[in-house]
Amino acid sequence: MALSLTKEKLVEMYRKMLEIRFFEEKVFELYAQNLVPGTIHLYAGEEAVAVGVCSNLRKDDYITSTHRGHGHCIAKGAELKRVMAEILGKKTGYCKGKGGSMHIADFSIGMLGATAVVGGGIPIAVGAGLSIKLRDTDQVVACFFGEGASNQGTFHESINMAALWKLPVIFVCENNLYAMGTRQSRAMAIENVADRAIAYGIPGEVVDGNDVLAVYEVAWKAVERARKGEGPTLIECKTYRHKGHSRIDPAKYRPKEEVEEWLAKDPIKRFKERLLQTNALVEAEIQQIEKEVSAEIEEAVKFAMESPYPTPEEALEDVYA
Template sequence: MGLTSEQLIDMYVTMNRIRTFENRVAELFAAGKIPGFVHLYVGEEAVATGVCANLTDRDYITSTHRGHGHLIAKGGDIKRMMAELFGKKTGYCKGKGGSMHIADLDLGIMGANGIVGGGPPLAAGAALACQYLGTDSVAVCFFGDGASNQGTTHEAMNLATCWKLPVVFINENNMYGISSCTLNSMCVPNIADRAAAYDMPGVVVDGNDVVAVQEASAEAITRAREGRGPSLIECKTYRHRGHFEGDPCAYRDNAELEEWKEKDPIPRLEKKLLEMGMLTVKKVEEIAASLKNDLAAAEKFAEESPFPSVSELTEDVYS
């Protein structure tokens, strides 16, 4: 596979860290401990993990309303993330942004974004800055199938190719933009087919195969670093939970969900690593226990952190 055992295990741990975090967030939201909305990444962990395995802190990402997985894969602190979800002062946005606005510029995380199609222009801007400053940094734009139909996305892609910007567009096609199936919202079989209109490479990968995602994104990121312009990668995947927590999912049937759960990226990689002797059952259990402890510490940190005071309402607001 061209990857070391350490790299493969790291990706396995990252996917499990995302899944553990998201499953607990679902429980906390149901218990009324998290205000606002949350859009969970369960089932799509291979995309963020495979892509971010190729990035450094000097590289940038733009995220979406379903952004927890991207942030964790890029190195986000789950304590500060959980505190933000709880609306606490110790959160990434001091409790004022919530799930859809977490950012950490020190890690190159330009922010999750509640606006569908809001990320591509920001990623193009970050890539322009990298090009202007003469660094070898790149920007990666995660966006969903719904955002693939937004004008902002197409404008960003057009600009990126015209100026050969070091940006990689990662489409997470989970088949549903809220409740609209891609079969009813697009007239092309693949979102990646649209790359030809901008004269950039466009490839389709199995978004539930973390190795396939890592390999495809590694090639595109290297291309961007070398100044050869942008690429579009479409990752075919599926979210196990609703568009948001509380979504009854009346628009899809259980048979479809169960079919995709059979292709769950985490047990898929685990099976490979066990067969290759890179993991043992004992090691799997140790990883799960360690992640559970980390999550418990994050939840405790969030619970015990203070809320921001009313007097801080206008702090950190630009205008």
């Protein structure tokens, strides 16, 4: 199925993955220069998940996101410059500087927002699914969360509810093996989060989360199922974050061999090799895309850096609608 994707689609997916990677590398760099207030949770390494899932979605479909949400925003089609401006706390950011890295939303593209409470976005995705059902449209919701969140009560309450009502929700577990410093095996007695699907009577799929085409294919099936009114699917994407949990975290709890093993499975590297091998793209085209994406990122940084901060009194605005 995946091989039937058009060249245009493959290029778009590769470009999105690169946008996320380059964006995150730039955020990390700005952070090191003390230009980013607060903390950051980088998505680098997990690009195949957001892009593999969101490449199946329409503009009017919804997603919910997490504290590690830059990649979700970009994959759903958010403007890089406004994401960057928000991360820098600028007035031109998506949330006028009120949200920051962990709370970006763009309702114009169905990005319903990132919540920084682990598991907090899962019931909200169910509500969006319920809304779709009540409004009788064929939209779907992709709900991103980590394996850590699958230990929250909200995960279980939400999947049960979505399964019961056959809501058009795709639950996407980004299993990056660690919830902060807690390895999955120290937080749950099972190996596959997807196995939990059986408890709620819905399909559960495990997929290589560093293979964008594999993610695309599994998500495609789940989206089709959701659009047809057949209900939710739980997809577990096995992946790995390249950096620590947040900016202060050197991730010393991860064995060196494990990190090396996962870095070798870099989703962008693998996709690039695949594209070259199948002659979908040639090296020159890849280089051209890289150049273009780098320029986009520079432009986003310039926009964000040159944007003004909100005036202090704006802190008092938007408490109530």
